Amino acid sequence: MGKRGQMTEDRIYHTPQHPVPPFEFNAAVVNVFEDMIHRSVPMYAEIIRQQARMIQLGYHPGTRIYDLGCSTGNLALALCAGMPAGSFEMVAVDSSKPMLDAFARRLAGWPHRRQIVLRHGDIRNVEMANASVVAVNFTLQFIPPTDRDQLVQQIHDALVPGGMLLFSEKTTHADPRFADLQTDFYYRFKRENGYSDLEISQKREALENVLIPETLHDHHARLNRCGFTAVDVWLKWFNFCAWICIK
Known part of the structure; x- marks a missing residue:
């Protein structure tokens, strides 16, 4: 190649x-993932860069950061570059073992590696608690629509008061x-x-039938149902959006 x-x-x-x-997200995709994501997702690098900054502002010592659908660890490595080793605790989850293997290889050279726990599994089954930040980037769109309310509710309930949900999605328009x-x-x-x-x-x-996008209205209605008190789209590029949501 x-x-x-x-x-x-x-x-x-x-x-x-x-x-x-x-x-x-098999080994073939993971092998080209960095090229694929940057060429296929508008403003991807900016989303990761600014999310890392928001996490630095919103993280509370003694709480956790969850990265659900962490892929090869771009958000975690952006945090490592901006926060001292030992200054945060993250749980990073992905259902793709090849993704996590690539993440582990990238993380090996960082002194932060002991504070980032990698978990292989379905994000719908993750037990979350005491979270000041949960990040979900271009992942909810791969979850069956019937399961999305329950997952967002779990995220909301795991957040401490004032905690943040940061998520990004490909959307559609009514x-x-x-x-x-x-x-x-x-x-x-x-x-x-x-x-x-x-x-x-x-x-x-x-x-087709793997990535199922929703409208902005669909997302906002769900966030309201699940109890988020403040929701803002901080970046939008046609059918790609990034949100910050506060409990």
Whole structure:
């Protein structure tokens, strides 16, 4: 495979596949994940950078940070770069073992490694408590919609008063005119980042019924049902959004 800087280039959908298998976070995806996420998610680096800063402001000593759907550890490593070793405690959870293995390799050189606990499992089954911050980045969209209320309620209940939920999602729009516009600009973004129409089409097919986006209204209604007292979209790029929610 080719290289983009220090990242292995994402060429998973470069050649025709018949049929296109459902998307999963397997070893092949993990191998190209850094290239894939930066070329496929607008403003991803900015989301991680600013979330790390918000966590530094919102974290209370003696509490925990949970990163649900932590992937290869980008948020944790951003925290390590900005907070002294021993100054926070994080539990990072992912259902993909290859993701966690990559996370562990990246974390090995940091003095913070003993304060970050990696857990392999379904985030719906994680016992959480005494959390000042919970981060969920581009993960809720992969959870069955019928289970999302319960997960967000668990997060809310695990947060200390004033605790923060930071999450990011790909969204959709109830008005088809805006939905079409958002999709058009998103595919332009991917083409500008070097993906071909074949790659875009096959990735879309792979994610069908795997990634199920919701509208802003859907998300806000759930957050209100689950008891969050303050909700703000601090970043929006067409159909990609990042929230800060306070208990």
